[in-house]
Amino acid sequence: MPLDISSHTGEKPAGRIRQKNEQQILAAAEQEFAACGFKGASMRDIAERANLPKANIHYYFKNKLGLYFAVLSDIIDLWDSTLSNLRAEDDAASSLTKYLRKKIEFSRDHPLASRIFASEIISGGPNLDRYFTEGYEEWFRSRTAVFEQWQQQGKLDASIAPSHLIFLLWSSTQHYADFALQVSSALGKKSLDNQDYEQAITTLTHIILKGCGIK
Amino acid sequence: MPLDISSHTGEKPAGRIRQKNEQQILAAAEQEFAACGFKGASMRDIAERANLPKANIHYYFKNKLGLYFAVLSDIIDLWDSTLSNLRAEDDAASSLTKYLRKKIEFSRDHPLASRIFASEIISGGPNLDRYFTEGYEEWFRSRTAVFEQWQQQGKLDASIAPSHLIFLLWSSTQHYADFALQVSSALGKKSLDNQDYEQAITTLTHIILKGCGIK
């Protein structure tokens, strides 16, 4: 007679359930936090979106802030990696071209992540204090340094302030996630299609590269 | 401007006390809504910020939404007026130079207004549906038409999509209001001074005008 060991082992059948539920909750939370901000989001609505009783959320995540951090940390990991990859030795034109495409595609593929990050910054970033204090300025300076070297090599117009160029790279690309409603309304569409994103990439790349004097 | 969202304050005799209190409430509400979004803001905190009993807010404004519209309508009035002033007959270089300066100065002088507008759009604009439906697309097309005429006159590079150029003008300038926390953190400052804003104007103007092929 076969022995049922499932009830004796640490291998719980619910381990799979846990993983599935946590993922459902995180997805629901991402939508809620993006739509309402941290303070405006409600655990009740997140539970409803995740198709789970409200108390289960508190079983899987300690509290509202814990759930928020779980969502936010995934975003932060993605955030600065692309800019960190820029190197002074690389070709300026192809580096920036690649960077602009990556960022726009990120706006297209992860609009909720971008909006949660934007919401957090707009509201004064009370949950990002560690992110913006611990060596953020130093990291940023290492990024502007790349552009300064390009300037010394005559590859980038001297009258450009590198820090503000970086802000331009950020703002122009993230706009397609954060302001998607306004952008699509202006274009008379419900949402943007791939052709729109390609047009955005083409126009931004043209203006920024040419405007920086990069050949 | 596509639409004027009229104030919801009603028409009551404007005594001196009333005027002063309403202004205090509006200022407090602007801060709260900018920091927490519509859903996250609380009437209690607004009242506290305005140094008034909570019930007074309801005396002066019908409800939370009415107060929000009162704040928002002031913003909307300011919002598109500068872009509406662009004309095909005008000189492209000086028009865009002026526009960029105006928008950056707006970000500097009215950061809260910019953030409330951004918050509203990020959260799906449930209170701006009339703004984005009634003739918004038509108004936007009349704006892109200016750039198209400049292109036909050879004043603007042909490979540029006018609509995306407008998005770039918006995003690059509003960034200094909405993401002020990140910008100042990157620069290692508590807040930006006038020199920073001038540098932003210089860099943006250089890149965008040159990048568009405008002489």
Next chain:
DNA sequence: GTCTATAGAGTGATAGAC
């Protein structure tokens, strides 16, 4: 592990004394 039931604080809004 799951979910009902509920505590306790906070929400928008209002009635009514002053």
Next chain:
DNA sequence: GTCTATCACTCTATAGAC
């Protein structure tokens, strides 16, 4: 016009039955 006191409701979070 002003403000206290309070209502009905929703919020986060938890205790405890299953």
